[in-house]
Amino acid sequence: xxxxANGYPxxxxxxxxxxxxxxxxxxxxxxxxxxxxRHSHISMLAEAGVDIATVMKRVGHDDVKxxxxxxxxxxxxxxxxxxxxxxxxxxxILDLGIS
Numbered sequence: 001x002x003x004x005a006n007g008y009p010x011x012x013x014x015x016x017x018x019x020x021x022x023x024x025x026x027x028x029x030x031x032x033x034x035x036x037x038r039h040s041h042i043s044m045l046a047e048a049g050v051d052i053a054t055v056m057k058r059v060g061h062d063d064v065k066x067x068x069x070x071x072x073x074x075x076x077x078x079x080x081x082x083x084x085x086x087x088x089x090x091x092x093i094l095d096l097g098i099s
Contacts, residue, residue, distance in 0.1 A: 002034070042067070047077050 002010045015034045023032060038059070045055050052064060061067045 002015055004010060012034065019032060019034065042055060042059060045058070046052075052067060056062075056064060056067050059067070
């Protein structure tokens with residue numbers, strides 16, 4: 001939800017209209033709606049390591065499968081972090097000291 005300074009929400013149509021105007025000025029060809037910000041926000045929470053229960057509460061989900069399946073996209077940073085964690089945890093096992 002997008003709110004004005006006084007706390008009242010913007011009408012969804014006005015947000016969509018502004019997004020369309022902004023996208024026309026870019027080279028982005030993907031059709032985007034305000035809902036894309038929800039996906040991005042949840043992916044960023046996952047990337048930051050926020051636990052799934054907190055993410056679910058924040059976005060109003062009751063089913064963990066919904067949150068995990070639809071919203072938590074694997075980002076490049078998450079892939080890099082996973083590689084670093086594997087290296088930190090198991091790197092010494094692979095180092096047999098053979099010269």
